[in-house]
Amino acid sequence: MNNRQRPPLDPALLRGLTRARRGPLPIPGITRRHTLQAGGAAAAALALSACGVDGQQREPAASEDFWAGKERTGNLRWANWPLYMDPERTQIQQFTESTGIKVDYKEDVHEAASFFGQIQPKLANGDDIGYDLMVLTNGFELAKLIELGYLARLDHTRLPAFAEYAGEIYKNTSYDPGNKHTVPYASGITGIAYNPEFVDREITSLQDLWDPAFEGKVGMFADPQEIAVFGLLANGVDPADSTREDWEAAADKLREQRDSGVVRAYYEQDYIQPLTTGDLWMTMAWSGDIYQQNAEAGTDLKFVIPDEGATLWTDSLMIPYTTKAPVDAIELMNFLYEPEIATGLTEYIGYISPVPHAQEVMAEWAAAEGEGERAEALRAMSESSLVFPDESDYQKLHNYVALEPDQQGEFSSLFQAVTQS
């Protein structure tokens, strides 16, 4: 229980403070995972029109063959999610200073599915997709990209900083064992957020999401991967060892929750507003969203990792096999694992860094800064278990269920039958 207590200063607040100094605040309400549906629909239409029928699987580019004869080009194109680096692009400036490589940074990834739809036909044809480096979450799209052989096999001799500084948990992920194709950029937690204005007790358990006292006031995620983990954990099953029967039992558990009337609706990413107005009292939520909301609007929403556990998702860096600058891309990957660089990135984005050492560096920075807002902010953030989870926190965090590509359809249908009733 104690390790879940909130740090004395809310990381959200720090993020607000640090950001205010570095540049203008991003548009309120538009968070990294927040896509305006209009934009999504437009992108979807584009993706649809561009979607080919072919899906020919290619032989994954073998490490030696792929890297043989590749050289630095001095120019790199990088697609990332919005608000995932400060507006001055500090880390990119540092990279360019250090290596001379120019980076064309685009916040082009708004939704994994439509981004996949956009790049898939080009990758199927072996065409350049316009990016040498991209960041995607460990979901179905990443699994498909790996399965289709669309990602360059990473040459780990070129990633010494990753080998030295990446946390153990980020070197052994269920979605890409051995980091053959990806290295993590940042992670976040899917837990429970609640509004203490309406919920007059401390929320500690996933079972609270099933409590009839909250009839019509509980929000759940529509995403099959997200909701599956909560159903499995509520049943006491470790998602990593779950079987088909477990998934069915989890779906039944979630169906029971839905039909008891507790669930108000299943949300994509628009759950924050109803949570603040009281349409929702409690909901599945992403840690970063709650921080940002509290920082920007001064709300006092609570975020907890339930006793039974929560989900750790990871956004990873990857190189499409049609890249024009693989060496530049892998150099940047490695650069982001230098502790000083990772610390600077974390200070702005407030998500979990795959470099645990960043915690020490941040504490050092705080000490060097001495007094003042930034020192306070850095100190509090370096002590936050939600930005730097410790061993016991990680024990409670689970990856999404790892699925073979031929299991994805069945898995999705099972949980979509719950959410799309």
Added chain:
Amino acid sequence: MSNRKITPYVLVLPAWAWLALFFVVPIGGMLSMSLTTGSVVTGFQQTFEVGNYATAVGTYWEQILRSLFYGACATLVCIVLGYPMAYWIAFRGGAHKSTYLLLILLPFFVSFVLRTISWRFFLSDNGVVLGTLKDLGLLSEGFAVLNSALAVILGLAYNFLPFMVLPIYAVLERMDPHLVEAAHDLYADRFQAFARVVLPVSLPGVFAGVLMTFIPTSADYVNASVLGGTHNTMIGNVIQTQYLVNNNYPIAASITFVLMGLLLVGIFSYARALGTERVMEVHA
């Protein structure tokens, strides 16, 4: 053949090319897609798998029926609200008719999605409407509208109301007001004059309005995803998920054709019931 004979065909050529390119080709592609099997990873092979349709209907019949039901309810609401509006503007609008029409169209200057999202604030449990009524003790604390079938139907009706008002208005506006006077001369009271003269004249407008609201509302997915809760999923949401989330193009295409088929059957029987000449009148 003289030039005179060829000219109309040449003139109509761009339109045909447009239709062929952007309607016939995609719909043919979709039809072919609906009969394939496979996945994005392995590619989709043409196997003439009619079973896709059985799967589509067997799995999603509930959402299909619900969509038609919501569409019908929303259309009904639109008639009930829209007819008097059109009537009033046509006969009582006077010099300000175009102002009133502009007012009806004004919401269209704001994006469809944003308008729907604003209903969330409007219908919120503690929002301007329900919050006030609850403060006055007129509603129980737990009363909610948002995330229910009612919210979805209201949202649909709100978004498509102008499509009902405008065709009815167009017909009523062209109607000769002397017809009503004549009815009165023949001892019809106001109700009879309306029921026996105005209503029949306006039916083509209602028919066009029904087409323009029922088809898009039945296929809509924005309202259900923004205003709906559990058990409010419409077939449009399913199609969107199958295409963009699951990349299950064959099933998505099959559902699309099932929906299209049902709507066409519905509309043709409706046209039959009303008499086909009336349908033609709309275009006249």
